[in-house]
Amino acid sequence: MVCVPLRVEPPLYRRRVDFYTKSRAFDTTRARTELGFAPQVDLEEGIHRTADWCPRGRAPVTRLNIVHICDHLGWEGSRMHGVKRLFAWMLPRFDKARFNALISLRRKDLSEDTLEQFGVDVSYMARHKFDPATYPALLKVLRKKEADVVHMHECGATTFGRLCAWRMGIPPSCTSTPTTATRPGSRRWPTACWPCTRTWPSPCRSPRRSSPSAPASCRRSGRRCVLGAPLDEFARVRTPDEIAAARAALGIAPDTIAVSTITRLMPSKETSSSWPRCRRSSAATRARVFIVGEGELQGALEAQAAALNLGDRLVFCGFQRDVAMALSALDVVAFPSLWEGTPLTVFETLAMGKPIVATDADGLMDVLVGGRDALVVPKRDAARLADAICTLIEQPALAAELSAGARVTGAHYDIQAFVTKMERLYELLHETSRRTGRAGVLQADLSFLATSR
Secondary structure (H helix, E strand, C coil): CCHHHHCCCCCCCHHHHHHHHCCCCCCCHHHHHHHCCCCCCCHHHHHHHHHHHCCCCCCCCCCEEEEEEECCCCECCECCCHHHHHHHHHHHHCCCCCEEEEEEECCCCCCCCCHHHHCCEEEECCCCCCCCCHHHHHHHHHHHCCCCEEEEECHHHHHHHHHHHHHHCCCEEEECCCCCCCCCCCCCCCHHHHHHCCEEEECCCCHHHHCCCCCHHHHCCEEECCCCECHHHHCCCCCHHHHHHHHHHCCCCCCCEEEEEECCCCHHHCCCCCHHHHCCCHHHCCEEEEEECCCCCHHHHHHHHHHCCCHHHEEEEECCCCHHHHHHCCCEEEECCCCCCCCHHHHHHHHHCCCEEEECCHHHHCCCCECCCEEEECCCCHHHHHHHHHHHHHCHHHHHHHHHHHHHHHCCCEHHHHHHHHHHHHHHHHHHHHHHCHHHHHHCCCHHHCCCC
16 A cells, blocks of 8 residues: 555565465476486485586676677778777687677777677777767667676776666676876766776776876776787798798898888887897998888888988888787887887787887887887987987897896786686676675775786
8 A cells, every 4th residue: 555656566465375376396207207307316416416517605606798898990091909909808708608798889890800800899889989870879788788897998988988888787897908197088987987987907007107097996996907819820930931931022132231110100109219229230231121010100200211212221011910020020010109018019029029119108118128028218219210210230249148137028918818817707796796896895805916027
């Protein structure tokens, strides 16, 4: 009588009471008599075997649907984009018996190499990242995919991703690269979204330093979890014949010292000012610079090289699908970046044991150690960068020392190890959020996300 005027469902009524008072016990009698079923063990033995099979202290792991949300997978004029390569490495490596990795994108990927080719389930929303209609569109995707955990990549994905996860009551996780006041184009995270975040694994550096707009309580929830490269592909020692074939494919003569950068040609990579200086050193008479990649600045860089009359001292190799092959052909690899997240090519170069010259850009310094696995110079100092390259050409012993150090460092950054950490994080998020919500995740031991250097 109380519930009807208030238009609420009563907690108990005749049908519900009848349901809970009936016996719901089942046995195998019918299966035995009609199907001839003959169990191999009795009930008690079956319970014991099940208990022994289960991991100690926890129930059997159910298959979790992990939906990765990303704004887009590439930039106009470039097929070599880190996010797509990362997903192509990472998603197929998840344990398919425990995880169903999915991805949701704002816009259609029109490039030649798509994630669908790797068997990844991709949904496209065709919405602008700040379009309010993205919110219901993303909710629809998450509900259709029956998402258990949402993993967001960069701020374009987190604008509505956090709110949708909060609305559905599922735990979110966010991967971020540095956003600092000095980094061009850096964006501040929407303050209203922070309370909707459980934990935040950063692929490059401490979120306490990289996201100044986050409240202190949310910065404390951040954990540094560095990415990696597939060591089975890049750490393998190449034979002399393989190296010779790779050099021939890039047009590198046998007696040439090949100095290179493998990158997307964009302003942050600073591929314009340092290379002409390399030709001024007598130590670099046999050196040639090979720029591997494509992007928005390719035309301007080619015009600059022609104006400086660099000739064959600076070669544009264009897009190379087989990055491991291209790396194997090189003698020195340079990272002249002005600012960085953590480029995947640095993990690839370390794993292959190539001598490295790099600037002190934030994302590079989170992985490299000057004097141990790389020569490090200040950003925007083309002369120092060119001198460091010439130093490695002049001193083969130093180059060999850095090469050995690079292999040691690279062994710490395996993409499979990163995937294993993410699998453990997803299970932790799913299990603790169901019992305790946000508080349980923040109190959990997340030290397993760290990578030793």
